[in-house]
Each structure stands twice: as structure tokens, then as C-alpha cells.
Amino acid sequence: MNKENVIKRNSCQCSVFSSMASPSQQGGKEVKATVLQKDVGLFSGICLIVGTMIGSGIFISPKAVLAETGAVGPSLCVWVACGVLATLGALCYVELGTMITKSGGEYAYLLEGFGSIIAYLYSWTSIIVLRPSSFAIIALSFAEYAAAPFYPGCIPPVIVIKCLAAAVILIITLVNCISVKLASYVQNFFTGAKLFIICVIIIAGIALLAQGKTKNLTNTFGDGSTSFGNIGLAFYSGLWAYDGWNLPLAIIIGIPLVTICYLLVNIAYFTIMTPTELLQSPAVAVTFSDRVFYPVSWVVPLFVVFSTFGAANGSCFTGGRLTYVAGREGHMVKILSYISMKHFTPAPAVMFNGLLSILYIMPADIDILINYFSFAQWGFYGLTVLVLMVMRFTRKELNRPVKVPFVIALLVFVVSCYLVLAPIIQKPKLEYLYCILFILSGLILYVPFVHYKLRWARNIMRPITMHIQLLMEVVPPETKE
Template identity: 35%
Template structure:
């Protein structure tokens, strides 16, 4: 048990939101007070990446990729290139994650490369858009598929879907608060389930092709759309299904031997996901016509109804299991992002508190749960996907730019992994194309997302750069209340 010693509660904090309360942790041997435990091994890391990536996307996104590609052949090419691009990005993040072995992912890397303001803007937009939107959409998708058997001829009532999504979000938050081992067990179990579901689809597709049903592959490139805007939108749909490849970087401090296990987990999981995705899409295209795919809101369910006969009911269950595991992994990883941001003074210090019994960031998890619950009850939360895609691509672009910038500004920094310079350049150019195409194709959505991001600038100056005394006092009171309510103490490791 770490020792806690009193300090001057009247001493002014360094930042408005960075007030760490009236207690500080002493160093104990090689440990720095109460810290997050290193409980994640290589297989846990692989399960987190695969578990977060394979959510609802592969079961529904083939429609979007095909719609914007125009042909089956080009759609398959987009799926392959999206996987390769995600792998390239993941390798860049492997260098960043081993050079800067701190939790927080993009937030940590942007902060080291470009300073506190850009890092705060990422944190700000992640808090308002990226993380709660992704979690809310995943929870709603889970609820829709799990409730579908009870309303076989129509959609489940939206109120029932929202309530069930809220319940499962709260249940998973409690699991994450209680024990990290429970989280990894849930992730491992449901990762296995979703892989089994995809392999079942592949098996039926192979069986269908072996019977000589190749008519849908006669003219694979017919109708291809080559305009840059459509190509970008097709990649967005594909990359949406691959999103989550950087989530392990959010929990680096809880990964055993991160210098070895982070890159190994990436190099194992990304090829596996890409291969599974590509052969799954080939199975879809072998059994369903383009018209059937484009008219379906859930391609996997349409596939099951056509090919699997009386056991078709298992597919909605498999999709629900897939989204459940994905939501669990996302809650676990994203809560660490806000925990690290608060620890560095960019959010109220209460969010950086750790429960002394469970050694989990309970206030951060509860904040994430509350934000997700709020978005669950927005009339059309799916419209936020457009903002999420652009903002995520923009800040990934900034992170990769930071890798190249630090090659120049920190040439002697320890880099256990150093990728060839062509790797980040390739990703940088491709990501730039997607961001620029977004501006051309959807200027209104891009403008709104940019405006939301820019609102973080005045927030930064009034709460962090030159904090208002009233906000500092409020932050301190909230910090003390949460520390007592959740039996928490601060983690004192700082990020410079």
C-alpha cells in the first residue's frame, strides 16, 4: 500500500485545471505512489487492438465502401489498401509509442512534438466528439442487434434501444472500474466470438464459390468511380471499420514491457484484421449482388438470411457480441486518455484520481460514461460520424507530422523502433489527401468540426494558460469531493 503524506493545501496550483488537491504521493522505491498496474501482456494487447477494431464496422460498412467505389473490384481494393494504410499508421505509432512510452496516445505525442495547446485541442475534441460519439454509436448498434429478435418484422422502438444501450454502457463502466483483469477477460472472450462470426461468413462464402457461383465476379471493375471525392469517401468508410488500431497506445503504461509488446501486438493484429476483413468481403460479394448489399443496413444479417437458413438468427447475436467487446475495449482505453490529460493539468484534477483498492481511474471512467449517456439521447447521433471521421484524420495527420518533426528536433532520442522515413511520408501524403478531399466533398461538416475544435482555444487560455481563480477553486472542490466519494488519490507522474 502506497503511503500518502499531507502537503500545503493552500499552495497555488500550476494551472487552473491542474490542481492536484491537498494530498501528494511520495515515491516508494522505484514506484511513484499509486499508479496504474502493468497487467497487460502481449495477448491482451492483441486482443485489445483486434477487439476494438472489429466492432460493427465490418458487418455494416461494406455498403458504404461499395456505394462510393461503384464496383466490387474497386471495393475490394479499397479494403486491402485501407488495411495497409492502417498498418502503416500503426507502425508509425509503434515508433511514437516506444519513443514516448506514456499512456494517452495522440495527446502525448502531439504534446511532445508541438506543445501544450495543440495537445489540449486534441483532448478537447476527443472529449466532445471523438470518444463519446464512437462509444454511443457502438452501444446503440449493440442494442439494436440484440433487440432485433424481439421485433423480427420491424425496427425496435428507439426508446428501448436507447435505454438498453445506456444500461450496457453503465455495466461495462462498472466492470472497468472494478478490475482490469475482468476487462481483459471480457475482451478476450468477445474477440474470439467476433472472429468466429467472421470465419462462419467466410466458410459459407467459400462453399458458395466452390459450387461454381462466380457470376458476381465476371466484371469486377464495372461501374468504378474514379473521382477523388468518391475515392476519399470510400476510404473513409473502409478506415472507419479499421479505426481503433491506435487504442493500445492509450494504455502503454499498463502494458508489460511496452518496448517489445507494443510493436509485436501491432504487427500481429493488423495483418490478421486485414486478412479477415478482405476474405469476409469476398464472401459477401460472392453471395450477394451489388443491389442487395446497397439496399441493406446490415450486410451480415442480409447474408445470413440468404445463406444460413434456420440458423440465420445467430448473426444478429454475433454482431451484438462484436459490438459489446468493441465497446468494452473502447471504454477501457479512452478513459486513460482523459486520465492522462487531467494528470498533466489539462482537465480537472479529479479525473486523474486512482482508486486505492482497484487501482483504476474511476472518476475518468464515470465522466466517460456520463458523456456517452448524454449522446445516446441525441435524436440522430449517427450524423456525428461525419465530424468524427474528419477530426480523427486531422489529428492523426498532426501526430504523424510530429514523428517527422521530432526526427529533426530530437535526433538523439531513444527510439527502440525506427521506421523507414518512407513509412510516415506515405501515411502523411495519404492522410493529407483524405483531409483535403473532405473539405472539398463536405465543406459544411468540416467547417462545423473545425469550429468545435477551435472553441478549445479560449477554454485553454481561461483554464490553463491564465486560469481564472474561481475555476481553480471549483476544480479543487470537485477534486476533494471525488477523492472522498470514490476513495481515490492522485497519481503524481507528470508529462512534460
């Protein structure tokens, strides 16, 4: 079959490969349809939710929260306040989800409330900014804990951290390109490891408190900071650990449990480390382990590495699916909606997400990426809650099985505005400008490809799509998922 035939098939959403992979009889043998693997059962789905909510944040964020608040007391208050804010935000999402029953989460809510441009910019931002930066943050967290035991008493070199982070991104991307079932098994195992190590740290902290290790938990507000912008940055780091609160089951079983766990883990850290020691620690859980579990202190960093690896795998899995759906709906280039004909995974979307994540880890560190991520994320969280508020007046006829008090939505919206504006006012940084430019750059693709659907734009992409398709052996999905 020549290239002209491939291009012809490609223009009608078929291909040389799709004819080979269709569910027809070829040589007396039925060929499997080219649709995504769905080997994610109930248990694996729960592990994915837990792995999304409890990620690397509790092992990375305590130092950043303490640095911005300046004392133990305010830092613990920030952790509790983040849990309360996540709960209130989740309540707003429950009303939105029961009122707007279309699938798509924030995209569907923003589309219903503010139209296609804002909804598209959210989809674009999620794919270009939020998902890759989340993957990059978790990979850097993995690298810090994986390298820490080999550099006792000092901070590992930056080049080592970034090379390890890039390596784990490549490994996880490969796993998710090869098999959904393999990715699910990886997620299940590492979620178990994550819960185990959190329980170990909490139990050790309770035992230390029972032994009277409370020196660092007295006069906890002595040197606290009340700076307008610093508190906002502290919330960025704390809320990063709660990311995933907008999942459907989060409000029911997740957020209260996660809040208690995070608070107890932070208290455990302070039973054995002073605030200064915690800030100087290259990896907080490693320092805690060295002082509490010696000579088997290697157990904690090992399981933290397992935990961050599982969180990175969950981020890659969900990020790849989001990119795949965006390509299928025409919000990104079509090749991102294609499926591997060998493995039946969204390989182009997963690889695109992994590539962006590697690009993000090169110039930035964890704190910069968290600020970058949180700034964009909470801008759209605020807009999503604003949809709920506006529709209370413009769409009164909609059925609302769950209706939260208006003051809750207003409070979440005001806090979202504060979280977006306060850090910029207090400490203007280039990453905020870069983030805004990245978000608005989506309009460059939206106008020709989505709004006008210009033929010349499609003609430019068609040969590129064809060559990538031939190289990667991917095909369009036969049915919409």
C-alpha cells in the same frame, strides 16, 4: 470531520477519504493503497488489442463503403487500400516510438514536435470527441444487430436503436466502474466470440465460392464511383474498421491479418447478396446468416452482438484510462483523475466518457459519427506524421533505431490531408464544423487552467470537486501510475 477540513485536504491533493484508504494501520489492519487495479494480464492485454482493432467496423462499414464507391470492385479496393495505408502509418509510428521514447503516444510526439498547445488539443479532442464517439458508434452497432432479429425484413425504429445503445453504454460503464478484473473477463470472452464469428463467415464464404457463387463478383467495376469526395468518405468507413493500427504490436501481427480477414468477409457477403441487396440490408451479417445458415441463422447475429459488446467494452476501458491520465496530468479537471475507494477503478473518468457517449448517440446516426470521428482522427494522424518529417531536418541528432523511407511518411501525410479536406470539399456538412469548434474549444480551458494556472480558476473548481468527491466516494491516487 467538517467540510472545512475536507476542502483543506483537497487543496493539497488529499481528502477525507484518502486518510481512510491509505496503506497505514487502522485498528490493527492494513488498508489497501488507493491506486488503480492492475488485474490485466498478458492474455487480457492481447484480447484488448485484438478487441480494439477488430471491432464493429466489419459488420457496419461494408454497406457505407459500397454506398460511396458504387460497385463491388472499388469497395474491395478501398478495403485493401485502407489496410495498406494503416500499415504505412504504423511504420511511421514505429519510427516515432523508437525515436521519442516518452509514454503517451500521439500526445508525446506532438508535444515534442509542436509544443504544448497542439499536444493539449489532441488530448482534449481524444477525450471530448474521439473516445466518446468511438464508444457511441460501437454501441449503435450493437443495438442495430441486437434489434434486427425482432424486425425481420425492415429497419428497426430509431428510438429502439438509441435506447438499446444507451442501455449498453450504461451497462458497460457500470462494469468498468466496479472491477477491472470483471471488465477483463468480459473482454476475453467477447474477443473469442468475435474471432469465432469472423472465422465462421469466412469459411462459409469460401464454401460458397467453391460452389460457384461468383455472380456478384463479375464485372465488379461497372458502376463504380470515382468522385473526389466519395472515395474519401469510403475511406472514412473503411479506416474506422482498422482503427487501432497505431498500437505497438499492430504492425507486427495485426494489420496484415486484419486486412485479409476484412477482404474475405466482404467477399463472403457478396457471394450471397447483390450490391443492391447489401445496401438495403438493415444488418448485413444478419441477412447473410438468414440466407446461409437457416434454420440456425440466429447464431451469427448473436455472436455479432457479442463481438460489438466486447468492442464497446474495450473502447470504454481504454477511453476511461485516457481520461484518467489527462486529469492526472492537469489537462482536464482534477476530479477525473480520482479513484473509487471501494473498487479502485477510475470511476469518474469512466462515467464521464460514458456520459459523453450517450450524448453523442442522441442526435446522430452511425455514418455521421464515423465521419465526425474520422475527420478529427485523421487530422491528428497527419500532424503526428508531420512531426516525423519535420524532425528529420530539425532533430537529426536523435537516435532512430528504425528509420522509414521519407517518401512513406510524405505519402501518409498527403493522404491524411486528402481524407480531411476531400469530404468537406465534396459534401460540406455541419458535423465537420462542429468538430472543429469542439477541438478549438479546448483553448477555453487551456489558457486559464493549464497555461496560466490561475488561482481563481482553481478556486471555482475546488468546491465542485469536493462535493463530487463526497458524492462518489473517490480519492486522489497515492502514487502516479
